Amino acid sequence: MSAATAPVQLSESKLARRETWGQLGRSKTFVVGAVVVGFWIFWAIAGSHLTPQDPLALGTHILVRPGGAHWLGTDSLGRDVLSRVLAGATGVMKIAPLATLLGVAGGTVVGLVTGYFRGLVDEALGRLIDALLALPLIVIAVTALVALGASNGTLIVVIGVVFTPLVARTVRAAVLAERDLDYVSAARLRGERAPYILFAEMLPNVMGPIIVEATVRLGYAIFAVAGLTFLGFGIQPPSPDWSLQISQNYALLSGGSYWWTVLFPGLAIATLVVGVNLIADGLTQVLER
Amino acid sequence: MTAGPVTEPALELIDVDVTYRVRGRERQVLRGVSLTVERGRSYGLVGESGCGKSTAALAIVQYLPRNGRVRTGEIRIAGRDVVSLSRPELRHLRANDVSMVYQNPGSSLNPSIRVGKQVAEVFTVRGVAKAEALDLAKSALAKVQIADPGSVMQRFAHQLSGGMQQRVVIAMALAKDPALLILDEPTTGLDATVEAEVLDLISALQAEFQTAVMFISHNLGVIAKMCERVGVLYAGRLVEEGAVESVLHDPRHPYTVGLLRCVPRGGARKDHGRLDTIPGFLPNLGEDVPGCVFADRCALAQEICTAEEPPLHELGGGHASRCHFHEQAQALPRAGAANLALPPVERANEPLLRFDDLGKVFRQHGHDINALVGVSAAIWPGEALGLVGESGSGKTTLARTLLGIVGPTSGEVTLNGKPLEGHLGRRSRDEIRALQIVFQNPDSALNRRHSVRRILRRALKKLSGLTGAAAEPRMLELMHSVRLAERYVSAKPGQLSGGLKQRLAIARAFAGEPLVVVCDEPTSALDVSVQAAILNLLVELQAERRVAYLFISHDLGVVHYISDRIAVLYLGRLMELASAAVVFDGPHHPYTEALLSAVLTVDGGGRDRIKLAGEIPSAANPPSGCVFHTRCHRKIGEVCEIEEPPLVEVEGGHLMRCHIPIDELRALQAKPAATASA
Numbered sequence: 001m002s003a004a005t006a007p008v009q010l011s012e013s014k015l016a017r018r019e020t021w022g023q024l025g026r027s028k029t030f031v032v033g034a035v036v037v038g039f040w041i042f043w044a045i046a047g048s049h050l051t052p053q054d055p056l057a058l059g060t061h062i063l064v065r066p067g068g069a070h071w072l073g074t075d076s077l078g079r080d081v082l083s084r085v086l087a088g089a090t091g092v093m094k095i096a097p098l099a100t101l102l103g104v105a106g107g108t109v110v111g112l113v114t115g116y117f118r119g120l121v122d123e124a125l126g127r128l129i130d131a132l133l134a135l136p137l138i139v140i141a142v143t144a145l146v147a148l149g150a151s152n153g154t155l156i157v158v159i160g161v162v163f164t165p166l167v168a169r170t171v172r173a174a175v176l177a178e179r180d181l182d183y184v185s186a187a188r189l190r191g192e193r194a195p196y197i198l199f200a201e202m203l204p205n206v207m208g209p210i211i212v213e214a215t216v217r218l219g220y221a222i223f224a225v226a227g228l229t230f231l232g233f234g235i236q237p238p239s240p241d242w243s244l245q246i247s248q249n250y251a252l253l254s255g256g257s258y259w260w261t262v263l264f265p266g267l268a269i270a271t272l273v274v275g276v277n278l279i280a281d282g283l284t285q286v287l288e289r
Numbered sequence: 290m291t292a293g294p295v296t297e298p299a300l301e302l303i304d305v306d307v308t309y310r311v312r313g314r315e316r317q318v319l320r321g322v323s324l325t326v327e328r329g330r331s332y333g334l335v336g337e338s339g340c341g342k343s344t345a346a347l348a349i350v351q352y353l354p355r356n357g358r359v360r361t362g363e364i365r366i367a368g369r370d371v372v373s374l375s376r377p378e379l380r381h382l383r384a385n386d387v388s389m390v391y392q393n394p395g396s397s398l399n400p401s402i403r404v405g406k407q408v409a410e411v412f413t414v415r416g417v418a419k420a421e422a423l424d425l426a427k428s429a430l431a432k433v434q435i436a437d438p439g440s441v442m443q444r445f446a447h448q449l450s451g452g453m454q455q456r457v458v459i460a461m462a463l464a465k466d467p468a469l470l471i472l473d474e475p476t477t478g479l480d481a482t483v484e485a486e487v488l489d490l491i492s493a494l495q496a497e498f499q500t501a502v503m504f505i506s507h508n509l510g511v512i513a514k515m516c517e518r519v520g521v522l523y524a525g526r527l528v529e530e531g532a533v534e535s536v537l538h539d540p541r542h543p544y545t546v547g548l549l550r551c552v553p554r555g556g557a558r559k560d561h562g563r564l565d566t567i568p569g570f571l572p573n574l575g576e577d578v579p580g581c582v583f584a585d586r587c588a589l590a591q592e593i594c595t596a597e598e599p600p601l602h603e604l605g606g607g608h609a610s611r612c613h614f615h616e617q618a619q620a621l622p623r624a625g626a627a628n629l630a631l632p633p634v635e636r637a638n639e640p641l642l643r644f645d646d647l648g649k650v651f652r653q654h655g656h657d658i659n660a661l662v663g664v665s666a667a668i669w670p671g672e673a674l675g676l677v678g679e680s681g682s683g684k685t686t687l688a689r690t691l692l693g694i695v696g697p698t699s700g701e702v703t704l705n706g707k708p709l710e711g712h713l714g715r716r717s718r719d720e721i722r723a724l725q726i727v728f729q730n731p732d733s734a735l736n737r738r739h740s741v742r743r744i745l746r747r748a749l750k751k752l753s754g755l756t757g758a759a760a761e762p763r764m765l766e767l768m769h770s771v772r773l774a775e776r777y778v779s780a781k782p783g784q785l786s787g788g789l790k791q792r793l794a795i796a797r798a799f800a801g802e803p804l805v806v807v808c809d810e811p812t813s814a815l816d817v818s819v820q821a822a823i824l825n826l827l828v829e830l831q832a833e834r835r836v837a838y839l840f841i842s843h844d845l846g847v848v849h850y851i852s853d854r855i856a857v858l859y860l861g862r863l864m865e866l867a868s869a870a871v872v873f874d875g876p877h878h879p880y881t882e883a884l885l886s887a888v889l890t891v892d893g894g895g896r897d898r899i900k901l902a903g904e905i906p907s908a909a910n911p912p913s914g915c916v917f918h919t920r921c922h923r924k925i926g927e928v929c930e931i932e933e934p935p936l937v938e939v940e941g942g943h944l945m946r947c948h949i950p951i952d953e954l955r956a957l958q959a960k961p962a963a964t965a966s967a
Contacts, residue, residue, distance in 0.1 A: 019312070183735055183736045186728070189721065189724075190752050191718055
């Protein structure tokens with residue numbers, strides 16, 4: 001009958017995916033962000049293997065101005081600043097994404113559950129989230145890190161836990177719009193249990209906002225790692241981490257000299273955060289129309 | 290006005306091509322459309338979704354989306370070519386000469402500005418002082434028969450009902466006394482009773498203002514009532530045009546013929562025969578069609594049709610058809626499925642599903658809302674029980690309560706004599722599979738991230754316990770039985786047309802051999818030709834499997850076609866329950882009578898419409914006595930206001946809730962009843 005003659009385009013879903021990538025490729029914001037972040041991902045993986053000099057090797061030429069053999073100069077222990085900046089991506093690029101992943105995973109579960117069940121669970125968790133959001137992130141993190149002891153593991157857990165309610169909020173809002181759609185009723189009408197409805201039926205439909213939120217969170221995670229490291233609660237020496245470089249050298253800034261020891265790691269943090277945010281903006285435009 | 294000489298037509302389209310740029314390619318959406326709307330006249334544009342109706346409207350007001358443009362041709366409003374207008378000129382044109390009313394009045398009004406101020410804006414934008422504009426707004430609202438314009442002006446859009454909102458939009462559209470009023474499906478979202486009122490209002494205002502009207506609708510009945518001339522649009526091409534009577538009663542294009550045939554009307558019933566369908570699909574957007582656009586769906590098509598574009602044949606009297614074989618159009622072979630023998634419903638035995646004294650109270654903002662009040666009925670195997678009533682009458686709540694999506698506040702549902710738990714979660718697997726539903730909107734009912742295979746396999750697993758290799762042949766069998774071709778198996782819902790999506794939803798509902806399937810307006814989101822195919826499918830499935838339906842619809846023609854018995858709901862109460870023939874032929878409950886009189890048919894027009902006063906009251910505060918007395922045209926007196934009539938069996942199998950004795954009703958309704966026989 002009629003249905004048999006329909007022109008079907010099975011490549012349509014591939015086309016749609018290609019179109020999403022095409023739109024991202026045409027978005028200047030996204031491309032610039034991807035190039036910047038890609039650069040830092042490369043150096044995070046390459047680490048000290050490809051840097052012009054060993055970032056940890058002490059030298060006799062201390063506090064050399066940028067130029068000559070040391071393009072970005074050397075620090076107070078004679079270490080090459082360029083090599084240290086390039087190698088300094090490793091720590092933060094490991095901790096921030098893992099912390100984000102933890103926060104997004106936790107927030108997705110909490111958001112799905114509260115959004116779907118509503119009622120008392122939602123009320124209680126909602127208030128708890130409000131209470132958490134009222135406290136400055138850095139205060140909670142510092143307190144937790146002092147209590148638990150600073151290590152990369154605790155850093156990841158602390159940032160992840162702090163992010164969970166923030167992500168949960170976004171996911172919950174998306175779930176509220178989905179739960180009234182009839183496919184959820186249809187699932188209940190064939191006797192599906194809540195976990196299946198949440199993770200197999202609804203989750204794929206709220207991935208767009210989750211991806212955007214994850215990217216935004218990644219930017220904040222980099223900030224948080226940098227801030228906590230600067231305060232001494234994050235990555236520990238002798239890692240060539242950017243924030244460590246700044247905290248070790250900022251005292252030298254007084255008098256306006258030796259600026260290169262602080263400026264270049266600072267720029268590195270800034271470019272990475274800006275790059276991640278550009279990606280987030282690009283994704284928002286394409287995924288959330 | 291700014292227009293040219295008075296002799297110019299209000300609207301003239303000359304050979305207009307509109308294209309949309311999609312994925313880097315220009316796709317043609319309107320193909321050489323030419324039409325003329327004379328001053329003070331009404332022109333109807335019909336066609337199914339995707340034919341280009343709305344594109345035509347947007348092109349006329351030069352409001353196409355950014356990727357759309359008028360490639361060739363001229364669009365003249367009151368003699369001025371609008372395609373070449375500059376931005377300020379366009380603004381002036383839209384402010385003064387042309388108005389547009391869209392389908393959804395709720396989204397046409399600004400939710401955060403009071404109605405009065407919004408209507409006044411129409412005047413202030415043309416330079417009228419504020420205070421004077423408010424006065425003008427008030428009289429504009431009075432013109433559209435809003436009883437208390439002063440208080441309506443103080444309200445926000447969401448505080449008004451749909452019909453009221455559309456009145457406000459129409460008031461705004463007519464306030465500037467435009468040369469041309471474009472109405473794009475203005476009553477599609479409204480109840481039949483409200484639709485009839487709004488259409489009456491538009492007719493009256495058109496006569497008063499002498500405005501030219503372009504009326505866009507998929508509903509031939511609406512066009513028949515509202516328009517003098519009609520153009521039939523198919524795939525962006527005007528295939529037939531002429532005076533309404535001649536096009537609708539003497540159609541000369543196979544598409545028009547098909548369109549007219551696939552609507553169930555004139556008392557068509559499932560046991561009399563299948564509905565006609567239009568096989569095939571609309572060409573893809575912007576597809577190049579060398580010959581006639583309709584050729585590949587046309588049973589009359591010959592070689593010449595795919596090779597050569599037919600010219601517009603003038604048939605006299607302003608009637609024209611773009612068909613090589615226009616004189617044979619009405620001989621179009623019927624494309625319906627074979628007739629089926631439906632065994633009669635046995636009502637001697639225990640009913641399949643029975644609900645007794647079902648009540649449902651929702652609590653909202655501290656008010657109790659009685660969505661259902663003591664509803665009792667039963668459904669026997671193989672029977673279709675139709676459920677009709679305006680929106681807000683409790684149809685969907687009844688369906689959801691039976692299914693256990695929401696639990697009843699009182700009363701009981703029994704399946705094969707066994708009481709069912711109120712909540713789905715406490716029902717057994719067999720009970721769950723016994724009751725299934727086909728939702729109104731397949732886009733919402735199907736998970737857009739799941740493939741056809743995943744949707745059906747999961748349903749088979751949960752409802753029939755079939756997994757692995759055993760499930761695959763059953764899945765293909767299901768697809769076959771709903772005529773969903775096998776090659777769609779990995780497609781996702783977004784890749785299917787509306788009709789195919791609804792077939793998939795039906796297949797899913799039938800995965801577990803259900804006993805009762807609730808059909809909640811299953812065809813109201815679909816085009817009429819697709820609707821016919823879906824109704825045929827439902828009837829076939831019923832004949833094959835003896836499944837019972839609870840069929841909810843606001844389209845009485847559809848309900849009449851498919852239902853064995855019909856229940857009429859009003860404010861959550863059962864007002865009438867009888868066989869389809871009795872409900873349609875009468876004597877009917879006054880409410881049923883009013884509902885029936887509001888139905889617009891292509892061949893109708895003779896029947897007098899009963900005006901229902903006002904709109905359905907709030908269920909939070911229902912009227913005393915008979916809940917219908919506030920709107921009843923046959924109210925007999927105080928007794929209606931004080932005492933709620935009981936639901937009694939007035940004759941064999943005919944239940945009614947009315948104080949007027951049945952014989953008296955029969956006498957009162959003697960005349961109109963004569964028209965409604967098959």
